[in-house]
Amino acid sequence: MRASTDEQDAQRAKGALQTFAKEQGTKVHAWYWENESGASLQRPELFRLLDDCERGDVLLLEQVDRLSRLNAEDWQKLRGDIAARGVRIVAVDLATSWVALKADEQGEFMARMLDAINGMLLDMLAAIARKDFEDRRRRQAEGIAKAKATPGKYRGRAVDTEKREAIRKALDKGLSWQWIQTNLECSRATIASVSKGLARQ
Known part of the structure; x- marks a missing residue:
């Protein structure tokens, strides 16, 4: 389970995944979640999950974009x-990927x-997820540029000073x-x- 920012709940999909697994006559053996961008291969929890996997295990996702919003080269690596x-x-x-849960029953x-x-469909959905990511980034940049052109309108994202202070103390x-x-x-x-800020002090 993945969400892009701290403000989003990476565990939001847990109930839906549990329900799906039950309907398919199987169960989830371990849960992994992270708040990281799907457009990056810097995904510690994803690679911890893969390191924990054994051959034949299933990586269950709510949507393909939870796994990747990577560019073509990085997606092929993953x-x-x-x-x-x-x-x-x-x-x-x-839906066509569901048969992997009953792979032993297939010739x-x-x-x-x-x-x-499924490989072809995964590639297609990963490409769509990447395009959606790039489109949103472009629209965001256009919105910021427009706001900056209007005096006093653009303020940027508010910094959560309490959380950053808690992180600083934990690092200390x-x-x-x-x-x-x-x-x-x-x-x-x-x-x-936060760590970079501490290194400057």
């Missing part, structure tokens, strides 16, 4: 890594055909970034920003 580990991707919004020919179809105590991210509900980008 897809290749997942394939090399023998991990199957199932997305609730991609070799059908399994290969379904893998090919030597707590790990993973502990801070989980317990203070913040992104690694925010932790890095």
